[in-house]
Structures are given as C-alpha cells and as structure tokens.
Amino acid sequence: MASKIKRNDPCPCGSGKKYKKCHCGIEEVASTEVVMEQELDQLYQQLISLGVGSYQSHVRPSALPDFPKEYSELYTFNYIVKQIMDEPVEGDTTIIDKFYEKKVDTLTRPQTLEAFKMWPGAAPVLLEVKQVDNFVVQGQDLLTDEAYTVKIPDDMSEVVVSDVLLGYLFNWGTHYALIPTPVPFDKRIIENFMDKSFNDDYEANKEENETKSEYFQRHYLRMIETLIQHLETDELSSDNINWSKDSHQQVAELFETYADHNRLGQKVMEATLGFWSYYCKEYNPTIRKPEIFAAALEYHVTTAPELGVKANVTQKEIATKHGVSPNSLSKRKNEIGEAFQTFLQEQQTMV
Structure with a gap:
C-alpha cells in the first residue's frame, strides 16, 4: 500500500514544489513524465511561434525549388527548422539560442530543464x-x-x-x-x-x-x-517497396509478370504498384490466392477510365491468363475499385 503524501513532501508531479503548494487537494496527480512531455510540447510550440512570428523573413524561404507540392512542403518545413536551429540572426546567435536564454531560467521542473538544455x-x-x-x-x-x-x-x-x-x-x-x-x-x-x-x-x-x-x-x-x-x-517496382506480408508482394510480382507493359505504359505500371502498396497498408488484405488479386488489379487498371488505357480486353481473358475464375476476379475488382477512387482523390490533393 502506498504511503500517504504529506503536505511538506515534494510533489510527486516533479515540479520541485512542496505538495501543499502544488497538487494538494487535486485527486489525480499527473506523472512526472506526462507533465514533462506537456511542458516540452508547449516549449516547442513557443519556439516555432517565435521563429515564424518574430523572424518570419529569416525562416521563410524567399524562393522554393521547382518541386511538386508534397515535396515543397517537406522542403519548407525543414527549411524553417534549419533556420531556427543553425542560422544566426544577430552575430553568431541563432533563434534557438535566443529562445533558450529566454526560457532556461523559468523552468522549475528538473526533468524538463535537463531535456531542454539539450535542444x-x-x-x-x-x-x-x-x-x-x-x-x-x-x-x-x-x-x-x-x-x-x-x-x-x-x-x-x-x-x-x-x-x-x-x-x-x-x-x-x-x-x-x-x-x-x-x-x-x-x-x-x-x-x-x-x-x-x-x-x-x-x-x-x-x-x-x-x-x-x-x-x-x-x-x-x-x-x-x-x-x-x-x-x-526513382522507378517503382515490386522489389523496391517495403511489404508487410509476402503475399502482398506476390500479388505485385504477378501483376508485373502478366500485365501488358506495352499497353499500360510505365506510368500506369508504377501508379498501379503505388496504389497496391497503399491498399495493402490501408486495408492489410488477407490473401490466400495472390493470382486472384493480381488479375483483379490488372483488369481494373486496364479498364479504369481515369488512367486512359483504352484497352479492348475482357474480364474472362484476364482471368484465364491468371488461372482464376471470372467470378473471383469480379469480386476482388469491386473491392479494389472503391479503394482506388480514394487513392486517386488523395493523390490529387497532393498535386
């Protein structure tokens, strides 16, 4: 049984204050670790606010490399952090130096202070x-x-x-x-x-x-x-994607083996593999017969109007090529088709 905390004991939250002047009378005392994380979270938000607020011209890139939107965001976020951490604003003093000097003497919790000193x-x-x-x-x-x-x-x-x-x-x-x-x-x-x-x-x-x-x-x-x-x-292929299950990779490999590369073209091939990787991560399908999913994947992208392949091919032809029944192919194609629309929408928001 835990001993009762006395009023003059150090508060278990780790603030360094006496219990009577801190959490006495409060039913639940947050753990030192939780409180420390909250304080560090708050310090980080204040650091970023200082950078983008008081030193906006210093931390914002005046021009961006010619990247797609998702890469531009990656570059911009890292640019801001780099400027805050390493680039002087006055003499040799950086934004993190100024923030540290302002905050270090205000921190009373030893654990928070020790972590902050490393920033x-x-x-x-x-x-x-x-x-x-x-x-x-x-x-x-x-x-x-x-x-x-x-x-x-x-x-x-x-x-x-x-x-x-x-x-x-x-x-x-x-x-x-x-x-x-x-x-x-x-x-x-x-x-x-x-x-x-x-x-x-x-x-x-x-x-x-x-x-x-x-x-x-x-x-x-x-x-x-x-x-x-x-x-x-980078050129996407089944052997340079991280797969969580062997069966997921087998589907991709079967698709690459049986799909008509000339008909689909490299962009559609890569888009299909990108979609299949997305599908596996989002839905984690259990696959007993990879040939069915590979056939469904090929038929869907071959006939999807969004991809503009315009191939005159039947469901039965692709099912036969993969050694599966048209009914099995059709069932999986419907599942894949719904996810494919979501995938396309997410890709479009990134462009």
Whole structure:
C-alpha cells in the first residue's frame, strides 16, 4: 500500500514544489513524465511561434525549388527548422539560442530543464527504423550509428521496420522527437542517396575532421534537395517497396509478370504498384490466392477510365491468363475499385 503524501513532501508531479503548494487537494496527480512531455510540447510550440512570428523573413524561404507540392512542403518545413536551429540572426546567435536564454531560467521542473538544455545542440539524423511498437520507434542513425528511442505522432501508423526518418533529433526526456514531423522514406531511396550522392559529396568537400553528421547538418537543405531529386527519378517496382506480408508482394510480382507493359505504359505500371502498396497498408488484405488479386488489379487498371488505357480486353481473358475464375476476379475488382477512387482523390490533393 502506498504511503500517504504529506503536505511538506515534494510533489510527486516533479515540479520541485512542496505538495501543499502544488497538487494538494487535486485527486489525480499527473506523472512526472506526462507533465514533462506537456511542458516540452508547449516549449516547442513557443519556439516555432517565435521563429515564424518574430523572424518570419529569416525562416521563410524567399524562393522554393521547382518541386511538386508534397515535396515543397517537406522542403519548407525543414527549411524553417534549419533556420531556427543553425542560422544566426544577430552575430553568431541563432533563434534557438535566443529562445533558450529566454526560457532556461523559468523552468522549475528538473526533468524538463535537463531535456531542454539539450535542444540547442540538436542535429539532424537519418534514422533507420529497427523496431516500432505503439508509435515508439527504436532506430539507428545512418550517419553516426547511434541508437535512439523516438516517439512518433499517432497519425504515423504507416511507419514500418527499415523505413528511414529524417529530421532534427530533440531530447524529450524519456525519449526523443524528430522535428519537423518526419516523413518515412523507403530505405532503398536513402541507400541510393547515400551511395550515389552523399558519400562522394562528403569525401570531396568535407572540412578537416568533419564527421558525416556534421557535414549533413551544414549542408542540410542541399542534402534535402538532392534527396528529393532521388525520389522524383526513382522507378517503382515490386522489389523496391517495403511489404508487410509476402503475399502482398506476390500479388505485385504477378501483376508485373502478366500485365501488358506495352499497353499500360510505365506510368500506369508504377501508379498501379503505388496504389497496391497503399491498399495493402490501408486495408492489410488477407490473401490466400495472390493470382486472384493480381488479375483483379490488372483488369481494373486496364479498364479504369481515369488512367486512359483504352484497352479492348475482357474480364474472362484476364482471368484465364491468371488461372482464376471470372467470378473471383469480379469480386476482388469491386473491392479494389472503391479503394482506388480514394487513392486517386488523395493523390490529387497532393498535386
């Protein structure tokens, strides 16, 4: 049985105040960890508000590279954080320096203070996901090989093992947070970026004794531009997508094998694989016979008016090619068709 908290005891919330002057009389005392996270969340919001409010001309890019909308947003968010963290506004003083000086003496909770003291030294990472459980990621920085525990937002359920997360690593007490909200990259994209761009760039231009992490931070925005270029030129295929189930990949491989590449064209082939990846992540279908889904996928994209394929092909012909019945194909096509419309709508909002 827990002992009763006395009025002159330290408050269990971790504020450093006596219980009688803090949570005495309040039925539920929030845990130190919860309160600390709330305080750090509030500090982060204040930091961003300071940057985009008082230093708007400093943190907003005057011109953006010619990227599609989703990549422009990725670049802009990281540009803002880079300017706040690393680019001086007065002498050698950065926005994070000014914010730190303003806030450090106002924090009374030791745990919050210790985490906050680490913020001015935050650096960007390329964090490979080694394990993910309940929005807590165990990952390894590809630049330093250091391991970190990172908490990700609740709306990032699509993150899977081997994804790579990009962002500045902020100490959040019991874990770290990536700022801005990270976008999960396929590891293959990052490996191409490292092998074909970053490593050579680093070896050719690094300063004496400069580490990969330091070089990446110094050239952060240029590195992001290069990474986006790799994203834009990457050719999608079944073997360079992360699949959570072997059966999902088997469907993609069967589609690639049997689909008429000349009829569909490369863009439709890639769009179909992108849709199938989306469908698997969103709906996680249980697949006993991959041939049925592959046939349904091929028939749907071959006849979908939105894709403009204009192929004179029957359901029976495609079913026969895949060795399945037309009825089985039809059932799965209807399921896929509904999801396909949602997929197209989401893609259109990103353009």
